[in-house]
Amino acid sequence: GAVVSQHPSWVICKSGTSVKIECRSLDFQATTMFWYRQFPKQSLMLMATSNEGSKATYEQGVEKDKFLINHASLTLSTLTVTSAHPEDSSFYICSARALAGARSYNEQFFGPGTRLTVL
């Protein structure tokens, strides 16, 4: 159980275009999803916390107008990288946390990641 999927798994786009990444919890409901960015050989850096039905909370230094997050349901959160530039190229990973009361409530289940390359 506790499977999280991401789509697409990789994407190459031209500079200036927008890219949408989907994160889905497949077999559980998640009130909270997290979006991370990971540069090569570096750690996971939290970008934002996404709560179903409310605005995302962004970490310091992350532009909310550039990285649009929508958490429309208990099983889906999307990250849109707007007007992508080469410096946005990275590995984007989401994670999902189960509903309060679930045995795995305090765990985060990670998606497989999306590798974005902006030319």
Add this chain to the structure above:
Amino acid sequence: GENVEQHPSTLSVQEGDSAVIKCTYSDSASNYFPWYKQELGKRPQLIIDIRSNVGEKKDQRIAVTLNKTAKHFSLHITETQPEDSAVYFCAASPNNNAGNMLTFGGGTRLMVKP
């Protein structure tokens, strides 16, 4: 906010030897400490975790110890095998209403030589 330091950044051991990775954290409110294993280009996989109400937890060849007073916790892998080679991340999470966000350490690249 929380700050998690992880050492060493790289670790090379001979197959069969033990490996130890150490992390320190700054926020005394943190009470959940997971360890993740990440292979190249793949998602982090939870391998073991510990909560602040225990000092040690073991799962076969993997163990984690926690010293809340000193604010540090360690991962111990015994009888290492080549398939243990990966990047390992420690993390810390506070018990608050902000969603239990994880703060990750910088990672340790473990190489197990056959």
